[in-house]
Amino acid sequence: MNTSELVKLEGEITSQEFVTALQQQVSGRFNMNMAIQCAFAVEAIKSNKALQSCTPESIKDSIKQITMFGLSLNPKLSQAALIPRKGVCVLDPQYQGLITKLKEYKAAKEVFANVIYEGDDFEYDFTINKVVKYTPYHIRKNPDGSKVERGEEVGVYA
Numbered sequence: 001m002n003t004s005e006l007v008k009l010e011g012e013i014t015s016q017e018f019v020t021a022l023q024q025q026v027s028g029r030f031n032m033n034m035a036i037q038c039a040f041a042v043e044a045i046k047s048n049k050a051l052q053s054c055t056p057e058s059i060k061d062s063i064k065q066i067t068m069f070g071l072s073l074n075p076k077l078s079q080a081a082l083i084p085r086k087g088v089c090v091l092d093p094q095y096q097g098l099i100t101k102l103k104e105y106k107a108a109k110e111v112f113a114n115v116i117y118e119g120d121d122f123e124y125d126f127t128i129n130k131v132v133k134y135t136p137y138h139i140r141k142n143p144d145g146s147k148v149e150r151g152e153e154v155g156v157y158a
Contacts, residue, residue, distance in 0.1 A: 001052040009045070009056050013038050013063065022067055030070035037066055040073035044082050051082055054089035062091040071097040113158035118151020131157060 001009070012018060014035070022034035041063050045051045051059070062082050066073065071080035071093055079097030083090050102108040116122050119137035124130070140148040 001056075005056070006045070006052060009059065010042050012056070013042055013060065018060070022064065025064075025067035026070065030067075032066070032070060032072070034067070037073050038063060040075070041082060044073065044075075048082075048084070050084040051089060054084050054087055058087075058089040062089045065091040069093060069097070069101070071100070111158075113156060115153055116155040116157065118154055119148045120154075122155075122157075124157070 019035045019038055022038070026032045026034060041059070045059065059082065066080065069080065069091070071091075073080055073082065077096065078094045079100055080091055080093050083092040099108075099111045102111060114134070114136075116134075117137055119140065121133060121135040121140060122131070123133035125132045137148045137150045142148055
């Protein structure tokens, strides 16, 4: 995408008509300011040469998909991202966005994940499907009172 095409796309994405249509789609479903989401999209496109090679229609379609999911393109929230795939832009929900939706729809009370290292004291009870004991290496002490050193990764749990 050359500079004039990029400027044209930015104008289309930030136009009152485009933003208003998006805002109407989220109205009553999600509390989102679509003008801000479009500004995040423009910044993502400007800073990513691969996104600039995507078709303008696929970029606009990806922005429209935000209204279906209610996820933000705010890079600090990391809920969703515009991702170039073979010249086509797709909206990719990030794990933080999926966690947000799980909690919002009360599909999960909490979501967590941890890496287990050699030196961790970890016990899992398969009969109740639950972690019954987890003490990370940095909290544990050796018999002589020294700290336990972190070993190799041996697993994860979530």
